[in-house]
Amino acid sequence: MATTERDYYEILGVGRQASDAEIKRAFRKLARELHPDVSDAPDAADRFRELAEAYEVLSNARTRELYDRHGLAGLRRGGYTPGAFDFGDLSDVFAAFFGDTLFGRQTPGRRQTRGGALTVVAEVSLEEAFTGTTLRVPVRVATECDRCGGNGAEPGTQPVVCPTCAGAGRIQHVSQSVFGQFVRAGTCPTCEGRGHVVQTPCGTCDGAGRVLAERALDVEVPAGIHDGQRIRLRGDGHAGFEGAAPGDVFVLVRVRSHEQLERDGDDLVAAVELTMVDAALGRRVAVATPEGDVEVDLPAGVQPGDVQVVRGRGMPSLGSGRRGDLRVQLAVRIPRRLTEEQRQALARFGDSVDDAAYRDEGFFDRLRSAFR
Numbered sequence: 001m002a003t004t005e006r007d008y009y010e011i012l013g014v015g016r017q018a019s020d021a022e023i024k025r026a027f028r029k030l031a032r033e034l035h036p037d038v039s040d041a042p043d044a045a046d047r048f049r050e051l052a053e054a055y056e057v058l059s060n061a062r063t064r065e066l067y068d069r070h071g072l073a074g075l076r077r078g079g080y081t082p083g084a085f086d087f088g089d090l091s092d093v094f095a096a097f098f099g100d101t102l103f104g105r106q107t108p109g110r111r112q113t114r115g116g117a118l119t120v121v122a123e124v125s126l127e128e129a130f131t132g133t134t135l136r137v138p139v140r141v142a143t144e145c146d147r148c149g150g151n152g153a154e155p156g157t158q159p160v161v162c163p164t165c166a167g168a169g170r171i172q173h174v175s176q177s178v179f180g181q182f183v184r185a186g187t188c189p190t191c192e193g194r195g196h197v198v199q200t201p202c203g204t205c206d207g208a209g210r211v212l213a214e215r216a217l218d219v220e221v222p223a224g225i226h227d228g229q230r231i232r233l234r235g236d237g238h239a240g241f242e243g244a245a246p247g248d249v250f251v252l253v254r255v256r257s258h259e260q261l262e263r264d265g266d267d268l269v270a271a272v273e274l275t276m277v278d279a280a281l282g283r284r285v286a287v288a289t290p291e292g293d294v295e296v297d298l299p300a301g302v303q304p305g306d307v308q309v310v311r312g313r314g315m316p317s318l319g320s321g322r323r324g325d326l327r328v329q330l331a332v333r334i335p336r337r338l339t340e341e342q343r344q345a346l347a348r349f350g351d352s353v354d355d356a357a358y359r360d361e362g363f364f365d366r367l368r369s370a371f372r
Contacts, residue, residue: 006050008053008054008057008058008067009054009058011050011051011054012026012027012030012051012054012055012058013026013030014026016068020059023055023058023059024059027051027054027055027059030051031048031051031052034047034048034051057075063075113240113241113242113244114240114244114245114246114247115142115237115238115239115240115241115244115245115246115247116142116237116238116247117237117238117247117248117249117250118139118141118237118238118247118249118250119230119249119250119251119252120137120138120139120249120250120251120252121251121252121254122135122137122219122221122251122252122253122254123253123254123255123256124221124225124253124254124255124256125255125256125258126255126256126257126258126261126263126290127290128221129221129223129224129225129226129253129255129290129315130223130224130290130291130315130316131223131290132220132221132222132223132224132225133221134218134219134220134221135218135219135221135251136216136217136218136219137216137217137218137219137251138214138215138216138217139214139215139216139217139236139249140212140213140214140215141212141213141215141236141237141238141239141249142210142211142212142213142238142239143210143211143212143213143239144209144210144239145202145204145205145208145209145210145211146204147202147203147204147205148202148204148205148209150209150210150239150241150242150243151198151209151242152198152201152202152205152207152208152209153198153199153200153201153202153207154200154201154202154203155202157199157200159194159196159197159198159199160196160197160199161195161196162188162190162191162194162195162196162197163190163197164188164189164190164191165188165190165191165195167195167196168188168195169187169188169191169193169194169195170185170186170187170188170193171185171186171187171188171189172184172185173185173186194242209241209242210238210239210241215236217233217236217249217251219231219233219251221253222318222319223316223318224266224315224316224317224318224319225253225255225318226253226255226263226318227253227254227255227263228252228253228254229252229253229318230250230251230252230253231250231251231253232248232249232250232251233248233249233250233251234248235247235248236248236249237249260288261288261289261290263315264327265324266314266315266316266317266322266323266324267314267315267324267325267326267327268289268290268313268314268315268324268325268326268327269327269329270287270288270289270326270327270328270329271328271329271331272285272287272296272298272328272329272330272331273330273331273332273333274298274302274330274331274332274333275332275333275335276332276333276334276335278298279298279301279302279303279304279330279332280300280301281300282297282298282299282300282301282302283298284296284297284298285298285328287310287326287328289313289326290315294310294313294326296308296310296326296328298328298330302330302332303330303332304330304331304332305329305330305331306329306330307327307328307329307330308327308328308330309325309326309327309328310325310326310327310328311325312324312325313325313326314326314327
């Protein structure tokens with residue numbers, strides 16, 4: 001029940017002199033916009049109830065006259081209580097208010113219900129994510145029963161028209177009040193909206209029309225896919241009811257961690273350890289990547305924490321054809337145990353160099369950049 005005190009004419013967007021036809025057209029237009037099945041607005045249900053209440057009052061000559069004279073207070077004193085509206089779909093709404101569907105004609109029978117979707121998880125290695133691959137993924141889905149053809153009835157028998165709703169799948173309740181007739185529509189409780197009932201259920205599916213089956217789906221995993229991304233397989237999900245379209249399958253892809261590489265977006269990050277001698281003299285190192293080892297030349301004087309970037313040797317960017325970079329992070333190992341001879345040799349080396357040998361002209365620039 002709407003609790004708002006907004007003006008009913010304002011809700012419908014019409015003037016107080018609007019004709020019945022203008023009120024009807026306004027409701028049709030706004031119902032298409034505000035119905036909860038159409039609108040994503042969080043208050044769509046409340047706004048639609050408000051709209052339906054406004055139309056319920058203004059479309060009836062008696063309630064409209066009472067509202068025009070005394071407002072909402074006069075309606076309440078006269079015993080008017082707004083109805084609880086069953087939203088159904090838009091066709092049901094128009095059938096309840098106007099006796100026709102959204103498209104202007106009655107279409108008896110139950111709406112076809114699309115099959116449900118399901119999600120499965122598939123794992124790939126970083127190498128497979130790099131090149132792309134095809135996976136065979138097992139799923140357990142509801143399929144149409146072969147024995148009854150999906151209608152739920154034992155072969156040799158047929159479902160019969162629901163005696164309660166006469167095949168419409170929905171029923172209407174008409175109530176009388178001092179203000180006239182009010183029509184409510186709802187799902188038929190006998191057939192649960194199917195429009196028919198099965199008197200002799202199928203022995204295989206027990207009248208459901210569907211059975212569970214094991215399938216294996218071939219899933220094309222594109223090169224560059226990220227951990228946690230989903231691949232949608234249209235029409236491979238659960239079978240729909242009574243000939244409706246099947247649902248979809250969503251494959252959640254998990255990329256297994258790599259022993260030597262980390263992924264950062266489309267970049268690959270590798271950690272390389274150097275001895276302090278190699279760091280001082282420079283050397284070439286082999287870095288493992290999904291496409292094989294990449295040779296990286298490290299210049300003399302690299303420092304702990306330095307990063308060497310090899311352009312275009314990272315992961316492929318999904319759908320663009322570009323490549324990320326390979327970032328090589330350096331760690332310098334310092335010897336923990338030295339012989340006396342080695343210690344003396346290292347001391348002589350230390351005495352032979354001055355501070356200029358250690359000076360990094362770009363250190364403070366990099367430090368300022370880090371603080372920025």
